[in-house]
Amino acid sequence: MKAIIDVQDVWKIYQMGSVEVPALRGLDITINKGDFAVIMGPSGSGKSTAMNMVGALDLPTKGIVKLDGRNIAHMDESTLAQVRGEKIGFVFQTFNLIPTLTAIENVTLPMIFKRSFVLDKVEKAKKILRLVGLGERMTHRPGELSGGERQRVAIARSLANDPEIILADEPTGNLDSKMGEQIMDLLLDLHEKHKKTLIIVTHDPRFAKLKGVDNVFWLKDGAIEKKRREK
Amino acid sequence: MIQDYLRIALRNITHRKLRSWLTAIGIIIGVASVVALISVSQGMQGAIEEQFEQMGTDTITITPTSFTGPGSTAEAPFDDGDVRVIERIPEIDTVLPMMYGTAKFTFHNQDSYSYLMGIPLDKESNKVWDDIGWDILEGRFPEAGKKEVGIGYLAAKEMFDDELRVKNTIMVNDEKFKIVGIAKEVGNSQDDTAIYMDVDVAKDILDQEDYNMIMAKVKPGNDAELVADKVQRKLEKYRDAEDFNALTPSEILEQINDILGIIQLVLVGIAAISLLVGAIGIMNTMYTSVLERTKEIGIMKAIGASNNAIMMIFLAEAGILGIVGGIVGTILGMIMGKGVEIAAGSSGFIPLRVEISWPLILGAISFAFLIGALSGTLPALGAAKLKPVDALRHE
Numbered sequence: 103m104k105a106i107i108d109v110q111d112v113w114k115i116y117q118m119g120s121v122e123v124p125a126l127r128g129l130d131i132t133i134n135k136g137d138f139a140v141i142m143g144p145s146g147s148g149k150s151t152a153m154n155m156v157g158a159l160d161l162p163t164k165g166i167v168k169l170d171g172r173n174i175a176h177m178d179e180s181t182l183a184q185v186r187g188e189k190i191g192f193v194f195q196t197f198n199l200i201p202t203l204t205a206i207e208n209v210t211l212p213m214i215f216k217r218s219f220v221l222d223k224v225e226k227a228k229k230i231l232r233l234v235g236l237g238e239r240m241t242h243r244p245g246e247l248s249g250g251e252r253q254r255v256a257i258a259r260s261l262a263n264d265p266e267i268i269l270a271d272e273p274t275g276n277l278d279s280k281m282g283e284q285i286m287d288l289l290l291d292l293h294e295k296h297k298k299t300l301i302i303v304t305h306d307p308r309f310a311k312l313k314g315v316d317n318v319f320w321l322k323d324g325a326i327e328k329k330r331r332e333k
Numbered sequence: 334m335i336q337d338y339l340r341i342a343l344r345n346i347t348h349r350k351l352r353s354w355l356t357a358i359g360i361i362i363g364v365a366s367v368v369a370l371i372s373v374s375q376g377m378q379g380a381i382e383e384q385f386e387q388m389g390t391d392t393i394t395i396t397p398t399s400f401t402g403p404g405s406t407a408e409a410p411f412d413d414g415d416v417r418v419i420e421r422i423p424e425i426d427t428v429l430p431m432m433y434g435t436a437k438f439t440f441h442n443q444d445s446y447s448y449l450m451g452i453p454l455d456k457e458s459n460k461v462w463d464d465i466g467w468d469i470l471e472g473r474f475p476e477a478g479k480k481e482v483g484i485g486y487l488a489a490k491e492m493f494d495d496e497l498r499v500k501n502t503i504m505v506n507d508e509k510f511k512i513v514g515i516a517k518e519v520g521n522s523q524d525d526t527a528i529y530m531d532v533d534v535a536k537d538i539l540d541q542e543d544y545n546m547i548m549a550k551v552k553p554g555n556d557a558e559l560v561a562d563k564v565q566r567k568l569e570k571y572r573d574a575e576d577f578n579a580l581t582p583s584e585i586l587e588q589i590n591d592i593l594g595i596i597q598l599v600l601v602g603i604a605a606i607s608l609l610v611g612a613i614g615i616m617n618t619m620y621t622s623v624l625e626r627t628k629e630i631g632i633m634k635a636i637g638a639s640n641n642a643i644m645m646i647f648l649a650e651a652g653i654l655g656i657v658g659g660i661v662g663t664i665l666g667m668i669m670g671k672g673v674e675i676a677a678g679s680s681g682f683i684p685l686r687v688e689i690s691w692p693l694i695l696g697a698i699s700f701a702f703l704i705g706a707l708s709g710t711l712p713a714l715g716a717a718k719l720k721p722v723d724a725l726r727h728e
């Protein structure tokens with residue numbers, strides 16, 4: 103099967119004044135199209151840094167990150183923006199919605215930034231919001247929504263441009279366990295029913311035990327310590 | 334797409350209403366003062382031009398170079414010899430020597446000082462006054478050689494407690510005069526508050542021999558400006574001095590417009606400084622906005638916004654601030670201009686008509702938009718260049 107994400111010997115070194123902080127030290131991750139992968143690790147192990155590489159939010163200091171076979175280091179700014187907007191849907195721990203915009207407007211945002219014209223953005227946004235279980239409250243602003251509702255809006259936004267990959271960094275980290283499970287179910291649903299490649303970054307070991315997980319990567323000190331492949 | 338960016342920008346503006354208004358006020362004040370100053374000076378120019386149009390194009394005015402307006406104590410420089418020199422020029426039709434000065438007027442035991450004009454009132458001269466559009470509202474023109482006066486429109490109403498009427502008797506420098514006519518309103522206070530009499534009679538009353546200015550009518554079919562040059566040459570030779578100007582109305586108008594132009598430039602220049610302050614205000618607000626919304630910029634980049642898109646959103650925000658400031662400022666400026674018109678009209682000081690000028694309105698609004706967009710450019714560029722991870726990490 104073809105790898106949709108291919109991370110080969112990636113190093114990320116932050117320069118803190120004269121001190122070099124290596125956040126990733128020779129990271130290797132391969133994820134196939136349609137897989138459900140979990141990246142686990144303790145705090146500070148480099149999970150978010152790894153997610154930034156995979157999501158084309160940042161470039162590695164050394165090594166290769168390939169998305170769909172294309173090296174992100176060879177893309178220019180606007181191509182990177184296009185890849186982020188159309189291939190990947192991000193879900194963040196802190197939701198990261200735009201506070202001045204309503205739920206619908208937040209969901210239409212990626213369609214606005216898309217290169218090609220999207221017909222009936224609002225209709226599409228409503229449809230997605232209904233899909234994630236937010237049929238009401240569509241004209242509310244993030245400040246008027248609960249944490250779980252906000253994360254649903256964020257997930258709806260990640261689906262706006264029908265991306266192949268959903269990349270979630272601690273998606274349940276700011277939710278209570280009941281809310282967290284609902285969000286978890288929603289993400290799993292998207293993977294199973296809508297065939298999305300789902301990558302979840304977390305320090306919560308419960309995710310690794312979920313059924314349907316294809317890959318689990320354990321990170322430690324910026325490198326893979328252990329990995330498990332089902333099937 | 335553009336309208337989507339505009340909507341996002343608008344949301345940011347309305348989200349921080351107070352700050353947005355405070356920012357816009359900078360531009361509002363600048364635009365309002367520029368618009369008010371330009372429209373008032375345009376109105377003034379229009380009114381002055383109108384007055385000169387009334388004079389026709391074939392009257393030459395000969396005035397001393399040094400300013401000897403009403404109230405000036407400078408000596409009247411022209412005598413009968415000067416008048417004869419001008420009369421001898423074949424292209425000249427009628428020569429009208431005039432004098433003016435302040436005189437004491439007494440009516441019903443009440444004294445008042447005002448402006449007395451001695452003008453020739455023979456048949457030939459009266460034709461010229463007729464051409465210029467001086468008209469009598471009531472009664473008739475005073476006659477040459479007689480102790481008769483014509484009263485300016487405002488003088489009749491306001492000079493004394495009792496309104497002056499035709500057939501009243503009025504003392505001018507303690508000599509008895511009969512009021513024979515009230516003039517129609519001219520529109521400028523200098524003419525409307527004056528009292529007119531025959532120039533030869535005025536010589537005795539003002540106790541002066543010389544004339545303050547001479548008007549000369551050009552015979553039809555001659556180029557007034559060429560004749561004015563000729564008058565200038567002949568009179569210079571006779572007087573052996575260049576202490577006067579012989580000008581046609583259009584030449585005088587040009588001179589006045591030159592002066593007005595300079596005044597306008599200075600005033601608008603000063604007003605432009607407040608526009609600059611407004612522009613700096615917008616720039617400051619935009620920098621603050623970029624800083625506050627760094628995280629949002631990171632989010633938008635993560636969900637596919639290109640550098641261009643971010644740039645457009647922030648430029649739109651600055652442009653909207655500019656355009657709103659421009660619109661409100663223009664409206665305010667027009668109101669201020671109208672206020673000046675009303676004030677000037679009621680004081681009778683200078684007649685002016687402030688008109689709504691579309692080029693001015695559109696110019697002011699687009700200029701304000703441009704100022705907004707320009708002051709937003711640097712902050713917007715800064716926002717666009719932020720790296721997505723760095724922006725996302727920002728709290």
Ligand SMILES: Nc1ncnc2c1ncn2[C@@H]1O[C@H](COP(=O)(O)OP(=O)(O)OP(=O)(O)O)[C@@H](O)[C@H]1O
Nearest residue numbers: 116118123125144145146147148149150151152305
């Ligand atoms: N921009 C940065 N500049 C300097 N050091 C950084 C930067 N980002 C991350 N680091 C460092 O790199 C290491 C890995 O950070 P990272 O955020 O990837 O960890 P994480 O596994 O996501 O942790 P957590 O579970 O707490 O989110 C940490 O030591 C962190 O301090």
Ligand SMILES: [Mg+2]
Nearest residue numbers: 149150151271
């Ligand atoms: Mg993290």
